Amino acid sequence: MNDFRLDSEPKIKSxxxxxxxxxxxxxxKVMKEIPAQEPKVISIFQKRKNWILVAAAVLILALFVPVYNRLSTKTTELDEVTLENYIADQSNINQYDLVSLLEAEDIEKMKVESNLEDETLEDILSTNRNLENFITE
Known part of the structure; x- marks a missing residue:
């Protein structure tokens, strides 16, 4: 084998x-190759963001509608039929108790003037089966 020396000639160039x-x-050179404008980056969550906003708006609207209905339909007046039914069904107040609670002005307002003849009144009472109820009341 031949001796190999690094110091010896001829040297091989790399x-x-x-x-x-x-x-x-x-x-x-690198700065010239870099584009002047950076590309637009679109977030993956951009579409989800829109859907989240839509869902939030629907939720707020769904919660607001019942509250608005409750506030707008609040009435303090009772209709006559409801009051009459309540007094007739739910209370133990009879007509004499109600009359005793009325004032004289209220009683005057309730008077009804009727121009019934005696014959008409007799016909009505004779044909009515609840004659006993009229007599006892």
């Missing part, structure tokens, strides 16, 4: 060489 002024012009 096949790898850097061009002249490579490292000095490298930063300029």
């Amino acid at each position: 096949g790898f060489q850097t061009p002249e002024h490579y490292f000095e012009k490298f930063s300029e």
